[in-house]
Amino acid sequence: MAHTHSEGQPRPEGHICCPETTTSHPNDPIPSEPKDILHIQLPPIITEHRPDSLNSSATSLNYTSSSNPESPWTPATEPHVDNEIEELKDEGLVTIASAPHEGPHFPDQLIPSDPEEVKKILGDGGENTRLIEKVCCGEGCCKLEALQLDPESKDYVPVVVPDNDAFRSLKLKLGPLSLDSKLTKILDLPAEVLSFVPITEATAPFESTVQKHPPRFVTPHPPYEVFSAKVHHARELTKAGAEKRTYHFDLDVTDYPEESGTVDFVVGGAIGVCAPNSEELVDEVFDLLGVPRFVRDKQVTLKTTGGRWPTIWGDETPRELTTTRRELLTWCSDLQSYPPSKPLFRVLAEYAHAPNEKKILQYLSSAQGQAAFCDLRTGPHLTITQILNAFPSSQPPLNRLISVLNTLMPRFYSLSQDPMISCQRDGSGCRRIIEMAVTVHETPNWRGGPRKGVGSGFMERVAHKAIAATANGIQPLTLDLRIPMFRGLMANPLAREFCMDGPMMLIGSGVGIAPFRGFVHRRLRSDNVTNKVWVVQGIRDSLLDEIYSGDWGVQEDKIKTIVQSRGGQHEYVQDAVRHQADIVWFLLNALDGRIFVCGSAKGMGEGVERAVVDVVIDKGNLNAEEAWAFLDGKKREGVYIA
DSSP states (O other), X not given: OOOBOTTSOBOOTTOOOOOOBTTBOTTOOXXXXXXXXXXXXXXXXXXXXXXXXXXXXXHHHTOOSSOOTTSOOOOOOOOOHHHHHHHHHHHTSOEEEOOOOXXXXXXXXXXXXXXXXXXXXXXXXXXXXXXXXXXXOSSSXXXXXXXXXXXXXXXXXXXXXXXXXXXXXXXXXXXXXXXXOOOOSOOOOOOOOEEEEEOOTTSOOOOOOTTTSOOTTOBSBTTBOOEEEEEEEEEEOSOTTOSSOEEEEEEEOTTOOOXXXXXXXXXXXXXXXXXXXXXXXXXHHHHHHTOOHHHHTOEEEEEESSSSTTSBSSXXXXXXXXXXXXXXXXXXXXXXXXXXXXXXXXXXXXXXXXHHHHHHHHHHTSXXXXXXXXXHHHSSOOOHHHHHHHSTTBOOOHHHHHTTSOBOOOEEEEBOSOTTSOOEEETTEEEOEEEEEEEOOEEEOTTSSEEEOHHHHHHHHHHHHHHHHHHTTOOGXXXXXXXXXXXXXXXXXXXXXXXXXXXXXXXXXXXXXHHHHHHHHHHTTOSSSOOOEEEEEEESOTTTTOOSTTOSSSOHHHHEEEEESSSTTOOOHHHHHHHTHHHHHHHXXXXXXXXXXXXXXXXXXXXXXXXXXXXHHHHHTOOXXXXXXXXXXXXXXXXXXX
């Protein structure tokens, strides 16, 4: 039954009415500034001046949202397949089935898997085929063909599957596959695009920094090199028992080199971190491929036929570089973040010695194995070591394996403070510090237990060393812990739209609240604004998961609303948005109002958008179509920023 407005107008189906609260009067369409707003007043703060090599504090405080055309360009990282899957689900092209459970969503099966059902979805190909390629084969053919075998035949002998835990963890559905099965449209063997050759006597030797810093040819921020930032301090923000662990880092960037124009670290900006694959993971790949230990760190000349790899964002051109095999596996090839590709299975099939393993790998590279391949692409997360363990007879040369792996891309993390006023005193003067927060991302490991993400796993390893040193009375700086980073996205929507005046609401969940701490810190620096700020922070349990509690520089209970999904009232941030409908409506209609949202785009972000639309429907007395059009207009005007 449809909800009705007090005046009798039907509410759109699916609409959630805003409740009547002290900050929500859904039947009052007049935008008005909420009463009893906290006017933040703090004593003046003396700002330390940074060294002349960096912009002065006064200059930094005059930063505006306009981007500098001379600023160095940092390309965005490639989207991961999870985002592509969600887009296809939104289009209604793919359905994911899985057992309900707590925590992250890990689909078990792609439906449909029958050839005829796939053809019903794809029709005659065209645009639908191109859409589903993103999460399916990725190589141009997404129409599977059935195996033409009769399991009842006397000559039918099913293929013997590898007897190991890694293969069983794949949960492959091979159907009536046998060693004699006829497979069609097997992917051609990828071309050999890179090779290793011995260095010559004329080659200048170099000192590898493989365990601390990427090689110089890794350039995610061209034309500038990756900066090695010292870890000044680290601490865990969450409490023991929290479902996700979040760490805070203070990084020393005093000696960060000048770039072009007046580019600097800004409120709401994000730094890029070049995180390596762990030493244990790299050595396991070497072991599985049978690469001798004396070869792993031996200097060689890498020759490529073209492309950007291994530079990340260098020019697309052939290269000759002096490096080591360990450097390339550690810093240049992603071993665990992307789903497997058909070129990978085709290369493994080429070098598999066991007939049954070769057949299965060929099957995954063929039209007949399309359904099983799609299941691997969209099912539980796989790693290169898991696949190599599943097919132990396949030991391709390292250069052949690397050629079909994705580039290891930088990870971006928002700054969690106002970088223009951060300074730490030491014996020689003021050290410039930037702050950031990182939540550890974990997925199930086929060996049991969790598997950590590349970036968050690396950051947690560094944090543990710094925290242990502090506990023993040792300054982390004396350990010379380093984070390879670069000044990355300083013109993203959060940084670009931040203003020093005007009312604003900051909505974040989990670690997404971190950049808003910097927003509040910056607003506290102003003497000529009323500092009307509302913060909505979504967490699971305030006793375990609340980050930066008591660390905002203001009376938090006056400006911040904590929403707990597991503790308290079991609510989400979108519920708080509806409960504060008056404030939301005021900000949407104020000349200088802004609403910032930071969190998961496909979960929390969409929920907040729907809640804002509900506010617009109730307060503006609009239908759903009109409300969405209103919100889209506010996005274009820079009022609603996500």
